[in-house]
Amino acid sequence: MSENMLKIENVTMQFGGVVAVDNLNLEINKGEIVALIGPNGAGKTTAFNVVTGVYQPTNGRVSFLGKTIVRNHPQGKMKKIYKGEHPELYTGKYKLERLPGEGDEALAKRREAEKERDPNVFTSHVLAPTPDKITKLGMARTFQNIRLWKSQTVFDNVLIAKHCRTTSNVFSATFRMNRKEEAAQREEVARLLEIVELDDVKDELATSLPYGKQRRLEIARALAAEPKLLLLDEPAAGMNPQETDELTAFIGQIRDQFDLTVFLIEHHMDLVMDISDRIYVLDFGKLIAQGTPAEIQNNQRVIDAYLGVADDA
Amino acid sequence: MMKTKNNSAKTLLMGLVVIAVLAVLSVGAEAIANSASSLSIMLAVLKKATVYALLAVSMNLLNGFTGLFSLGQAGFMLVGAYTYAILTIPAAKRAGVYQYYDGGVVKFSIPEVFSGVLGESIGPVVGMVLTLVICGLLAAFFGWLIGLPVLRLKSDYLAIATLGFAEIMRTFIQFEGFAPLTNGSNTLRQYTTFKHLYPYVIVVGICILILVLLINSTYGRAFKAIRDDEIAAEAMGINLAKHKMMSFVISSFFAGVGGGLMAMYMSSVQAKGFTSAMTYEILLMVVIGGIGSISGSIIASFLFIGCSEWWLRFLDDPANNIGGLSLLAPGFRMVVFSVFIMIVVLFFRRGLMGDKEFPDLFRRGKRQKKGAAGK
Numbered sequence: 001m002s003e004n005m006l007k008i009e010n011v012t013m014q015f016g017g018v019v020a021v022d023n024l025n026l027e028i029n030k031g032e033i034v035a036l037i038g039p040n041g042a043g044k045t046t047a048f049n050v051v052t053g054v055y056q057p058t059n060g061r062v063s064f065l066g067k068t069i070v071r072n073h074p075q076g077k078m079k080k081i082y083k084g085e086h087p088e089l090y091t092g093k094y095k096l097e098r099l100p101g102e103g104d105e106a107l108a109k110r111r112e113a114e115k116e117r118d119p120n121v122f123t124s125h126v127l128a129p130t131p132d133k134i135t136k137l138g139m140a141r142t143f144q145n146i147r148l149w150k151s152q153t154v155f156d157n158v159l160i161a162k163h164c165r166t167t168s169n170v171f172s173a174t175f176r177m178n179r180k181e182e183a184a185q186r187e188e189v190a191r192l193l194e195i196v197e198l199d200d201v202k203d204e205l206a207t208s209l210p211y212g213k214q215r216r217l218e219i220a221r222a223l224a225a226e227p228k229l230l231l232l233d234e235p236a237a238g239m240n241p242q243e244t245d246e247l248t249a250f251i252g253q254i255r256d257q258f259d260l261t262v263f264l265i266e267h268h269m270d271l272v273m274d275i276s277d278r279i280y281v282l283d284f285g286k287l288i289a290q291g292t293p294a295e296i297q298n299n300q301r302v303i304d305a306y307l308g309v310a311d312d313a
Numbered sequence: 314m315m316k317t318k319n320n321s322a323k324t325l326l327m328g329l330v331v332i333a334v335l336a337v338l339s340v341g342a343e344a345i346a347n348s349a350s351s352l353s354i355m356l357a358v359l360k361k362a363t364v365y366a367l368l369a370v371s372m373n374l375l376n377g378f379t380g381l382f383s384l385g386q387a388g389f390m391l392v393g394a395y396t397y398a399i400l401t402i403p404a405a406k407r408a409g410v411y412q413y414y415d416g417g418v419v420k421f422s423i424p425e426v427f428s429g430v431l432g433e434s435i436g437p438v439v440g441m442v443l444t445l446v447i448c449g450l451l452a453a454f455f456g457w458l459i460g461l462p463v464l465r466l467k468s469d470y471l472a473i474a475t476l477g478f479a480e481i482m483r484t485f486i487q488f489e490g491f492a493p494l495t496n497g498s499n500t501l502r503q504y505t506t507f508k509h510l511y512p513y514v515i516v517v518g519i520c521i522l523i524l525v526l527l528i529n530s531t532y533g534r535a536f537k538a539i540r541d542d543e544i545a546a547e548a549m550g551i552n553l554a555k556h557k558m559m560s561f562v563i564s565s566f567f568a569g570v571g572g573g574l575m576a577m578y579m580s581s582v583q584a585k586g587f588t589s590a591m592t593y594e595i596l597l598m599v600v601i602g603g604i605g606s607i608s609g610s611i612i613a614s615f616l617f618i619g620c621s622e623w624w625l626r627f628l629d630d631p632a633n634n635i636g637g638l639s640l641l642a643p644g645f646r647m648v649v650f651s652v653f654i655m656i657v658v659l660f661f662r663r664g665l666m667g668d669k670e671f672p673d674l675f676r677r678g679k680r681q682k683k684g685a686a687g688k
Contacts, residue, residue: 052548135550143548149541151605151668152534160538164550166531170559173530174523176325182531225550 003030004066005229005261006051011060012084013046013285020046022285023085024060028229033255033262035272037296038282039305044265045144047282048233051263052141053131059084061118064137064229068118071127091124136164140227142218144234144265148206154217155202158189161224189224195257196220196250212243216250223258230254232264236271248274273297281305328525332518339510354623357578360513362618364574367517369598369610370524371567376596377605377668378528379560380540382472384592385459388479389565391587392455393448393572395486398501398582399494400444406503411496418493423447424505438512441505445516445573452569453562455482460561464554476589486584495584502581513574520567525607527563536560540605601657603664608671613664620650 006028013021021043028034036044049055051062053070058078062070073090074082088094096110114121140161149157162185168178176182193199196216201209206217215235222230235251236244248271255262266272272279273293281289281296283305289296296302339359346356368386375381400423402410411417423444428436463474485491487498495501507513527533535556538546547553576582598617602609625646627633634641657665 054544054548130552130554131547132550132552135548140550141548143545147542147545147548149538149545151541152537156534160534160546160551161549163531163535163538168531170527170530170532170563173532174527176322176526176530178531179322185531221549 004028005030005032005064006263007063008047008051009061009063010086010089011047011050011057011062012082013043013050013055014058014078014082014084017081017083019083019285021050021057021282024282024285024287026280026287026290028261028263030261031255031259032277033251033264033275035276035279036263036265036282037267037269037272037279041284042282043285044282045233046285048141048231048265051134052139052231053129053134056128058082059087059090061090063118064134064139068120068127069129069134069137071118071120071125073124073126075126092122094122132164135225135227138226138228139231140222140225140229141231142215142222142233142235144237146214146218148214148218148221150205150207152206153203154198154206154209155189155193157206157217158192158221158224159185161221162189164225192220192224195254196223212239212246215239215247219250219254223254227260229261229263232262232266234265234267236266236268239268241270244268244271247271251275324529325522325526328518328522332515332522335514335518336511339514343510354626356510358618358623359510360578361622362615363510363513363517364571364578365595365598365614365618366611367520367567367574368571368595369602369614370521370607371564371571372595373599373602373604373607373610374524374528374536374567375560375564376599377603377610378533378540379536379557380543381464381557381561382468383475383561383564384472384589384596385456385475385478385565386568386595387587387589387592388475388482389452389456389568390572390575390591391479391482391486391584392452393445393569394576394579394582394587395495395501395572395584396448396451396569397444397573397576398504400447401441401504402501403503403505410501410503411493413499414493414496417496422505437505441507442516445570448573449566449569452572453566456562456565457558460558464557464561476592479587479589479592483584483587498584500581500583501576504576504580506577506580513578516570516574520570521607521611524563524567528607532556532559597654599664601654601661601664603661603666603668605668606664606666606670609664609666609669612666620653621646625650 004027008024008026011021011024012019024047026034026036036047038044046055050057050070057070057072059073059082060071061068071090074087079087096107096114098107149160152160166173166178166181166185168181172178190199190202193202196219198213198217198220201213206214209217219230219232219235232251236247239247251262251264252275254260276293279291279293279296280287281299281302288301288305289299291299342359343356346352346359368390372383372386375383399419403422403425404420407420408416424437424440427440427443430436431439459475459478463471463478466474486495489497491497528536535546535551538549538551539553539556543553594617598613599610601617602611602613628641628646628649629643631639631642
């Protein structure tokens with residue numbers, strides 16, 4: 001059994017009256033490439049934003065490497081308008097029901113097992129770290145619409161991502177007492193740029209690169225933050241078939257080279273079917289299918305969701 | 314491989330050399346200014362511009378490098394100026410300055426204390442520099458205090474909130490209850506000041522050098538990332554709250570030091586003078602010099618002060634009117650000056666320097682030459 005990397009449990013994200021992600025459950029194991037697909041507006045990016053801390057979920061729990069990183073339950077006004085499932089699962093009201101014929105000892109054992117799984121399981125504990133804290137735990141992402149730092153060079157874009165790993169404080173950094181660390185970081189960035197084949201443009205402005213290279217740079221920047229789990233939000237958006245093929249090879253290559261687990265959102269089915277170990281399919285916020293690429297390809301619900309069902313059918 | 318090498322040690326050394334050279338030049342400039350009475354204004358202009366250079370750079374750290382549009386500069390300067398004045402009035406002169414408040418509550422003067430310990434020659438200087446540091450620390454403390462609630466705000470809202478802070482500080486200091494400390498709405502005067510130009514240049518030079526080093530450090534790069542794209546910065550592990558606060562506090566520190574120097578230059582301070590117009594002047598320097606360019610801010614502050622105080626003076630003198638025109642009159646220089654500013658903004662959309670630094674100008678030239686040679 002491989003090690004569990006990311007686990008999303010009962011995550012619901014509701015904006016006002018709109019349920020964007022509805023009771024999502026998914027699991028990613030170490031070393032896997034897992035894709036999340038679905039029609040436009042299915043809630044894929046919202047799910048990403050919940051995992052990376054951009055949004056605080058309305059309900060549910062996210063754990064990373066066996067530790068709970070995000071946890072919430074409907075609060076305040078949301079208590080009344082909450083439309084999702086399990087509104088009390090992550091509050092103090094959650095109790096273990098005695099199974100028929102179960103003794104006290106067995107129940108206590110189950111309680112212990114639950115506590116093992118989540119130390120705050122019987123409380124209303126809320127965990128909502130900011131995105132930077134989650135990144136520091138070992139998760140890095142790219143964005144659907146490229147978000148590079150526009151006034152910075154390619155080299156600096158990657159170097160800045162190393163900032164979250166610096167140990168020097170603002171005084172030692174200002175007065176250059178961290179010279180060793182800085183030099184080591186620059187060395188690493190130079191090596192990283194060589195691996196992603198951007199070392200020839202490292203002094204160019206990030207925005208002056210062609211589109212495909214900007215995508216590559218964004219991945220390189222995420223890699224610089226030294227993640228264990230890499231989240232790619234539509235990495236092939238706007239790419240032509242040849243660029244997409246290159247990207248497919250590239251993702252496989254970095255997964256092996258950096259010992260990564262990859263979680264990606266993508267619309268290019270060729271890419272998804274090519275590299276994914278497993279696929280999850282979202283539609284209107286709900287998980288409608290999961291499985292290997294072959295299973296997904298032949299799943300009638302997935303085909304319906306993507307192509308639509310004829311009215312007279 | 315040029316950029317992958319970290320040449321920060323060189324920056325530090327270069328900076329110190331530049332400061333030393335400027336200090337020597339300022340001694341020369343002072344001698345020239347004292348040689349003719351018509352040039353006496355030059356000394357005042359240079360002093361004022363030097364102080365404004367620090368203020369503009371400290372504002373640029375916030376507005377230009379971290380992307381926080383703050384207009385609280387005058388408030389932090391006020392804190393610095395008052396701290397400096399209160400702590401350096403000689404004990405013997407306090408009765409005269411605080412004439413309505415029994416000589417005030419502070420009965421000592423830091424430069425005097427130090428001259429008692431370290432001797433008459435270096436004691437006062439050490440005391441004055443130390444007081445400037447205290448000015449900065451106190452302003453930084455206020456920056457931290459204001460930053461806690463205010464830094465959650467974005468762009469214009471942040472500007473309004475910080476502007477409000479500056480106005481509150483101004484009223485607060487004039488409050489009668491604090492009068493034994495701040496002398497209420499009366500002026501503070503007769504405190505110890507730097508007599509010559511070069512100490513200003515050295516203090517400001519060192520402060521700006523520290524800011525340059527900060528901006529080129531990993532923290533400075535993080536500030537720029539926040540300016541360019543906050544969401545991406547946060548996603549790449551930069552703690553927004555912490556870094557914004559850091560930038561705000563550091564900027565207030567140097568605004569406080571600048572305020573202390575301002576008090577020295579003016580040789581009397583009154584809270585009434587630290588209006589929001591002062592902040593706008595500094596903002597104008599930052600914009601004219603180029604948002605995100607330190608050398609731009611420095612150049613702009615010298616041009617700005619030079620124009621507004623010195624080179625355009627002749628426009629104010631009715632005696633200079635030619636041919637019966639009565640165009641030139643007191644205040645006319647400000648009209649011409651405003652036109653100047655408009656022209657600069659029209660032709661240099663991103664300020665005189667854009668986001669380039671002075672050495673970049675030569676560097677780009679070099680690269681072009683290399684490219685041409687390659688062809």
